[in-house]
Each structure stands twice: as structure tokens, then as C-alpha cells.
Amino acid sequence: MDPLTSADVEYIARLAYIKLSDEETEDMRVQLSNILGHFASLSTVETDGVEATGHTTDSNTVMRKDEPQPPLDQDDVLRNAPDRDGEFVRVRPVLE
Amino acid sequence: MTTQSANSDLYFSTARELRAMFDTREISSVEATRSILERISALEPSLNSFITVTPERAIADAEIADQRLQGSGQKPTSLTGVPIMVKDNFSTKDVETTAASKILKGYIPPYDGTAVRNLKDAGAIILGKGNLDEFAMGSSNENSAFGAVHNPWDTELVPGGSSGGAAAAVAAGECFVSFGSDTGGSIRQPASLCGIVGMKPTYGLVSRFGLLAFGSSLDQIGPLTRSVADCADALNIVSSHDHRDSTSVAAPFTDFAQDIEVGVGGMNIGVPREYLVDGIEPGVKEAFEASLQTLEDLGANIRETTLPLTDHALAVYYIIAPSEASANLSRYDGVKYGLGAVEADTSAQATEAARGEGFGDEVKRRIFLGTYALSAGYYDAYYKKAQQVRTLIRREFTDSFLKFDALVTPTSPGTAFKIGDKTDDPFQMYMNDVCTIPVNIAGLPAISIPGGMSDELPVGLQFIGPQFGDTTVIRAAAAYELATTWHKNHPLI
Numbered sequence: 001m002d003p004l005t006s007a008d009v010e011y012i013a014r015l016a017y018i019k020l021s022d023e024e025t026e027d028m029r030v031q032l033s034n035i036l037g038h039f040a041s042l043s044t045v046e047t048d049g050v051e052a053t054g055h056t057t058d059s060n061t062v063m064r065k066d067e068p069q070p071p072l073d074q075d076d077v078l079r080n081a082p083d084r085d086g087e088f089v090r091v092r093p094v095l096e
Numbered sequence: 097m098t099t100q101s102a103n104s105d106l107y108f109s110t111a112r113e114l115r116a117m118f119d120t121r122e123i124s125s126v127e128a129t130r131s132i133l134e135r136i137s138a139l140e141p142s143l144n145s146f147i148t149v150t151p152e153r154a155i156a157d158a159e160i161a162d163q164r165l166q167g168s169g170q171k172p173t174s175l176t177g178v179p180i181m182v183k184d185n186f187s188t189k190d191v192e193t194t195a196a197s198k199i200l201k202g203y204i205p206p207y208d209g210t211a212v213r214n215l216k217d218a219g220a221i222i223l224g225k226g227n228l229d230e231f232a233m234g235s236s237n238e239n240s241a242f243g244a245v246h247n248p249w250d251t252e253l254v255p256g257g258s259s260g261g262a263a264a265a266v267a268a269g270e271c272f273v274s275f276g277s278d279t280g281g282s283i284r285q286p287a288s289l290c291g292i293v294g295m296k297p298t299y300g301l302v303s304r305f306g307l308l309a310f311g312s313s314l315d316q317i318g319p320l321t322r323s324v325a326d327c328a329d330a331l332n333i334v335s336s337h338d339h340r341d342s343t344s345v346a347a348p349f350t351d352f353a354q355d356i357e358v359g360v361g362g363m364n365i366g367v368p369r370e371y372l373v374d375g376i377e378p379g380v381k382e383a384f385e386a387s388l389q390t391l392e393d394l395g396a397n398i399r400e401t402t403l404p405l406t407d408h409a410l411a412v413y414y415i416i417a418p419s420e421a422s423a424n425l426s427r428y429d430g431v432k433y434g435l436g437a438v439e440a441d442t443s444a445q446a447t448e449a450a451r452g453e454g455f456g457d458e459v460k461r462r463i464f465l466g467t468y469a470l471s472a473g474y475y476d477a478y479y480k481k482a483q484q485v486r487t488l489i490r491r492e493f494t495d496s497f498l499k500f501d502a503l504v505t506p507t508s509p510g511t512a513f514k515i516g517d518k519t520d521d522p523f524q525m526y527m528n529d530v531c532t533i534p535v536n537i538a539g540l541p542a543i544s545i546p547g548g549m550s551d552e553l554p555v556g557l558q559f560i561g562p563q564f565g566d567t568t569v570i571r572a573a574a575a576y577e578l579a580t581t582w583h584k585n586h587p588l589i
Contacts, residue, residue, distance in 0.1 A: 009464070016422065016467040017429070017444065018460055019452030028464055031522055035465060038523055039411040039478070045485050052483035053490060055313035055343060056539025056563070057300045062342040076206035082436025091431055094443045 003033035107135055107269030108586045110323040111178045111330070114272055118165050118177050125165065125177030129158040129221050132179045136223065136270050139589065142251050145261040145270055147184045147242050148192055149224035154179065161219045174329035176219030181274040183262050184225035185232055186212050186317075187306035195308045196230045196240035199434045199454025209306015210341070211275065211317050211334045218333045223271055227261030230456045231425065232282055232310045234258050235528040236518065239458045244515055247290060248587040249553055253512040256286030256528075259320065263290040266320045268589050273330050274320045279311045280413050281508075281532025283318045284544035288507035288556025291546050291585060293327045293573070294320045296532075298564050299539035300345035301331075303338035309424040311417035312343075314536040323583060324545060324574040328353035331566070347564060355567045356574035361395030363572060365559075366500035370406035371531050376509040379550025384506045387547045387557050387576070391504065394575055401503075403496060405489045409534040412489065414526060415469050415482035416537075421459075422466030428454065461522060490538045497562035502572050505531050507544040507556030531558060541566040545573045546582035554585070 009029045013020050020028060074087060083090040106128065109117070117123045133151050140146060161177035164170060182188065185195040187205040189212075194200045208216065215222065229239040237245040237260025245260040247253040248268035255264040259276025263286035266274050276283040278296035287294025295318045302317040309315065319330035331352045338344040367388065372381065392398050430436045430450025431443075437453070440446035455463070469478035496503065508528060518525045535542040540560055547557025557576065561569040577583055 004468075008468075012464050012467050012471070015471060016463050017426075017447045017451055018455065018463065019448040020460075024460075028461065031461060032464060032468065035414065035523055035526075036468075039415060042408055042411045042415075042481055042485060043477070045405070045408055045481075045488065047481060047484035047488070050484040050487050052480055053486040054483065055299070056490065057343050057345055059300075059343065059345070062339075064339055072206045080203055080206075080433030082430060082434070089431060092440055092443045092446050 004029050103131060104269065106131060108322065111175065111272045111321065111326040112323065114178055115174060125158040125161040125221060126155060128177070129154050129179050132223065132271065139268055139270055143246050143248060143264050143268055143270070144243050145227055145245055145265040145268070146181065146224045147194060147196065147227050147261070150191055150222065154221050154223050157221045161221060164219050173218040173333060175215065175273065175333050177221060178272050179221045179223050180215065181223050181226045181262060181265050181271040182212060182215070183228050183259050183274070183276045185228060185277060185308040186275065187308070188212055188222070188225065191225065193225065193308070194242070195232070196228045196242055197454065197456065197459065198241040199428050199430070199450065201241070201435065203433050207306065210303035210336065210338045212306060214334050214336055215275070220333070226259065226265060226274055226276070229258035229260065230459050231308065231421070232258040232277055232279055233421070233458050233462055235281070235285055235525055237261065237286070238515060238519055239456055241456060246515070247512045248589045249291065249512065252514055254289070254515050256289035256508070256512065258282040260286050262320050263287050263292060263294065266290070266292045266322060267587060269586070273326055275317060275330070275334065276320055277307055277315055277317050278536065279314045279417060280536050281529040283320060284532050284542060284556065284558060285508050285528060287320050287544045289512040289554065291554025291582070292320055292322055293324055293543065293545050293583070294318065295327050295331065295543040296535060296541065297331055297335065297566050298541045300343050301335045301566065303336060303341040303344045305338055305340035311420040312424060313420060314417055324570060324577045325353060325356055327543065328356060328570050350567060352567055352570055355571035358571050359394065360391060360572050360575040363396045363502065364500045365391060365396050365398050365572065366401035366496060366503045367398060368401050368403040368406065368503055368505060370403055371505035373509055373530055375527065376506065377511065377550065380506050380510060380555050383548025383550055383555040384557065388504070390579055391576060394579055401496060401500065403492050405485065405492050406534055408485055409489060409537055410526060410530055412482045412485050412537055413533045414465070415478050416486065418462040418466030419469050419479050420466070422463045422470065425459070425463055430454070458522070486537050489534060493538045493540060502565070502568055503560040505558045505560065507531060507558040511550050511553035511555060535560055539563060541569050543569045543573045545577060546585070547576070548582060549585065554582070
């Protein structure tokens, strides 16, 4: 596999919503390229027609009855918000 | 190093021994809890196993436990009155839960996770929250926003990770039992490096509700203890079917301690040669070979076997776990809880800044790795391919368990290493988990127990069982423990 470019790392940073400094971007490029290089051998394993395993319990979708359950206390939940306004959480503008 | 204190008999007793002392009124839970809190105060400057200690809560809970032990109210359990620790990625109502991350500093969960709920219902005394690698990502406990944990056998060494605090605390006598989480070896590898027992149960036996998610298809809660019997007892308490975790199994829950006296006579145990990797330390290999002889002397049929896909397990894991992590950790946006960005014009900028500032290097690395593996154009080559190879690895184990009751391997290729020695090369650090990772990929039960010493440092021995073969690995481990004295070695701290 080709090593990553800085542009690749910047693209992933946007997808992941993580701001990196220039120095961090370069470190990340070198380390990810190295790690991905170790994964190349995976392509040698024959997997034609093999099903993917998502998890190991083999259970189907679990449903419960659609009945109301006691909710968490609103104040307990909201006390962790960095920017709270009464019973609201305040956020910065989403649309510019 | 200090000399062993007069109370070391208490500090290093097993939970079963402590419970017996409660029953004979030799000591009360309040007395034991006070004594252990003093030991924590004395040792924490050199170990840093705890992120949070909650002495007032512990004493109050111990007072209630003493009443229960004296016959009022509910029947006592194996952990009633026993001082324990839970890793700081377990949600604890009204007690700060950080996952050792700056992004969660100050976060106070509004609820208890199910494992914590089960422990509280059983009357266990929670002393506080164990240090860990940030979001359980690491093998050395050096990736903690609250500082590294030191190995009680030699404080210049790492305790392993990510449940490093949980392992160091049990090894040093700062608690009797602790609970960690194991995504790729995070209970077993530190148990190995600290010379104690650590178990990852079959995936689905212990509810993950309230466990801060890392790799949801791999994460499993389990106990760290000073004896195999304590491990089985502790698993009896935390395991339960839970409607809040859709992967929690409804299997009939047996007594996990039921077979601890059965022995290994006639048991077929396989030794997969791929686990004796090139990089294995000579002292670990020697100890392992001696352990095989012990098992043979006990009547087990030991035979070499092969699991060729083991060589690909590391790659499969380091694609699947970061992919799941990148999705799970997207919830930390600095809006509902955790670190908020001080300066930002838009919501997106605020999130980018909070995450850039709040996550440590290893967590960022794994989020990037996972985001890349899941991104358009790479999904089939990485994520889908890894999930397909996961199927093949599971099949290989299933076939192997047609021939063997259990498999035995070293837990880790090496003993504890120096703090700072492996931090420059992430891939070298990942190699620490080479013997433990395949178990999580296949959702199997495995236990690590003290299996020898190399240069005065503990070596771990791992038994792997088939899915829901938890009592089998406990049975094999108990037989080995009974025939050896490694579990009686304690650090001089």
C-alpha cells in the first residue's frame, strides 16, 4: 500500500473532527503509513465468499416492548454540559 | 522498596480469606476498609493506581455491609464487605468517570453501569476508580492523562495495560479484587506483568452497559484477583443478562467456581506453536515450558497444535478495534459533557478544537486509523477484509476446540518493561498483545495466572477455552495454581 500523504491526513482529520497542528500531522502521516504497512499481509488471505463477522454472539436484533421506562434525572444529565442555559445546552452556530 | 508491614497478611489475603475473617468476626468490613485506605494513602505516591479514591463512600458502604454480614437484610455474597476497585471507564453514579482522558475530566455520570450495579447489590465496597490507558487504548498504562502507573514489583517498570491501575492495585494489596475491561488483552496482559490472576470472560457474559465504549464487538469486563477461586466468585457477581446491552447473552449462568477442584486429569490441552513468537523472551519461554511439564505431571494431555491465521490476528484487530473506536468516540464533541472549546465561531470548529485538545496521541492515532479504514475507497480493503479474516480466525478456533478442551499459551511475550522504553514505536507497543488479541477477535474466554518468574519478574500463563467454556479455563487454572506457588509471591512494597 502507498504511504499516506499530508493531504490524506488532513482529509481524515476533517472526517474525524480533530484539529492537528502541522507537527502532529506529519507525525501522524509517518506513524499511520508504518502501521498500515504492517497490515499489507492481510491481502494474502483468501476470503472469497467468506461472510464478515460483526460480533461473536450470533444473536439477532434484540427488541424490547415499546413501553416508557423511567428516564434519567434531567438535572443530573445536564450538569455535565460545558455551556448550559437552564434546561438547554448552548451550542455555537451550526449554519454560517 | 519498604519492608513488608505487619498488616501484609491482611493486604495480601484473598477475598475468600477476608470473607472468612468477616464470618469469624476476626475483622469487620469497616476495619478492613480503613486499613486498606491507609495503605492506599501510603502507596499511591509511588504507584498512581487510582485516579479517584472515595474514602467516605467506602466507609459508609462498609458500615452497611457489616450489618448485612451480621445477618440483617439480604444474604451476604462472596464480595459483601470486600474492598474493591473498578477501572475508571466504568460509569459510577455521582463519582467522576474520566477514562483517563482530558476530554472527560470532571464528568459525573448520572447512572451506574450494570457491572457496577451488580457489585453494589452484592455489597462490595468500591474504594475508587482505577487508572488506565486513555479510553483503554494501550498496553503499558503510559497513555493516561493522569500520569503513568508504576509496577509494584519495580516502580521503574510499567504494570501493563490498559487496566494497569487495576492490576497494580491487586498486586500491591491496595484492594482485594478489581475489575477491568479487556478489548485486546487489557485485563490479561497487566495481570501477567503484575503477577496476578486476570480473566476475560466469553463475550456477552458481562453487560457492557455503562462501560465507556472502545471496540464494542471486542470489549468485555472481567475480574483481576489474587486467586483463581476469587476470580470465579467475582465473575459470578458481575455476569448477568441485561436488556440494556443487546449483545448480553441469555445463557444459563452456572456457578463459575463449580469445577475449581476437578483438576486437569485427562484434559486435552493444545499448545498452538504460533504463540511462541519470534520475539518471545527466553525467560518467558523457559517458564512456559516448565508450566507445560507441570500440567503434564497433573495428568493433562499436552499436544502441540497449529493455528496458522494467528499471524494475521494483530492486523485484523488493529483495523477492527480502531474502526469501532472511531465511531464510538465520535460522541465526545464537547457539547453535552466534557471539555468545551473556549474559542470557536462555529459548532464544527468548537468540536474540532475540543477533540484536538482533549484526546491524547494514542487515542488520536486510533481514531485516524479507524476513520481511514472506514472511509470511502478503503472500506473493502481494510474493514471488510478484516471482518472476513475474523470469520476465518473464529472457524480455526472452533475446529481446534473439537480436538482440545483448552489451549495454553504465554500471556505476553515479555515481562514488565521500563517506563518510556516502547513509547516511540506504536507498532512495537501493539506487539505486546500478540498472544491475547486472537481471543477477543473470536469472543472466547481466557484467563491469565501467575506462571513463573523471570529475572525476579512475574510471567503469565494463559488458558483459552471455547465460547462459553469459562468454567473449563477456570478449572485448568485452578489445578495449575494448586500445584504451584507463583501466586504466593508478592512484591515487597
